[in-house]
Amino acid sequence: MMFFQRYRTAIVVTLLAILCLVVISFSVRHPERTGVLRQIVLECAAPVESLLGRPIRAAEKAWRRYLFLFGLEAEVGRLRRQNASLTRQLVQSQEGYLESLRLQKLMDLKAHDGYRGTVARVTGHVRSATARTLVIDRGSAHGIKPGQAVIVAEGVVGRVTEASWHAARVLLIVDESSNVDALLQPSRVQGILQGRGGRGCQLKYVGKMAPVRAGDAVVTSGMADVFPKGLLLGVVRGVERTTAMFQKIDVAPAADFSRLEEVLVLTGR
């Protein structure tokens, strides 16, 4: 015992050296052998390691998911911007396409009737208690003069009442001060189409014996030389026969004034 106490350090160092050398030598000589102790350690460590690693793996997974979501947020932002840009482009393209269709219709109309015309864009609607007019972006600089007819593919819109250099006012056929020489297409009976504001138009001075039916087309007669002959003004909506000399004929205008964007001003032959 005294010997151990006296040479304790030397004995421990020697034992340690021998142990290490033996273990390492054995391990190097027989690398294919897994010692029993090593197997036991592995067997015990696996479940403990798995248990310890679980929260870390969960945290790692959450972190990776967070990073993924972070990236996804940026991606969603980019796609939203792209979507907005493409939607804008699509709307612009559709607008351009529809505009070209409308202009094509107007150009066809001009060519068909042999009239010279100027296409104008509607820049304003005036719907006061006393007037129903439009403002267009073409004026005397483009050959627009008061009295000229304004039409669209669907029918007559009205006539120019005043024109500045680069703008003009158009009196709609529904305005109560508007009077247009008209005739009923099936019966060729003539009359005057007068505006009634929001209620459409009324065909006046048609005798009570004249055959008029709902659905009959009302066209320009070409008498006053303002509108070319045969342009559609509207369709008979209803007829009221009274004891008076003339019938009360209610006419629905052909053009939809609330949706006008471009019009054709007939500037001459």
Added chain:
Amino acid sequence: MLFYLTVPFLAFLLVVFQQGFLNLVFFQQLSVEVSLLLAIYAGFRMDLVRGAVLSVLMGFFIDCLTGAITGLYMTAYALVFLLSALVSARVYVKQGSLIMAYVIVCTLLEGLLVVGLTELIHGVELENRLRVFVLQALVLGILSPAVFPVFDRVRSFLQLDEP
């Protein structure tokens, strides 16, 4: 006797925790060998036989869990422990900066030993692995002044010094 009964389990748990948990914390890029700190601590503060047993056990467990040649880390830990015991007999190591410097030196020594022995036995070149040990040495060096008092508390709590 209590020491010899409990220390294998504690050493085992420490090494498993170190290999399983700490390595994952550092995304398996860096091995934070708290067990090496414990071997150094054992050299400074513990009885020679007990420290040697603890170091050898921890080295063996690391050999088993890392898949290294059996005896590789065992030898490295035993050497680090003996060196620490030798140093503690000559120098009173209590200052944080001194502990840090010593831990860095020991970690680098362990790295050199592990790489050197592996190269010698397997005949492969592992010089590029040395930089991992440099980083590990720095991390352990920084951690050591905080970890040593924890070891003190654990030792007194478990009364491992009782004969």
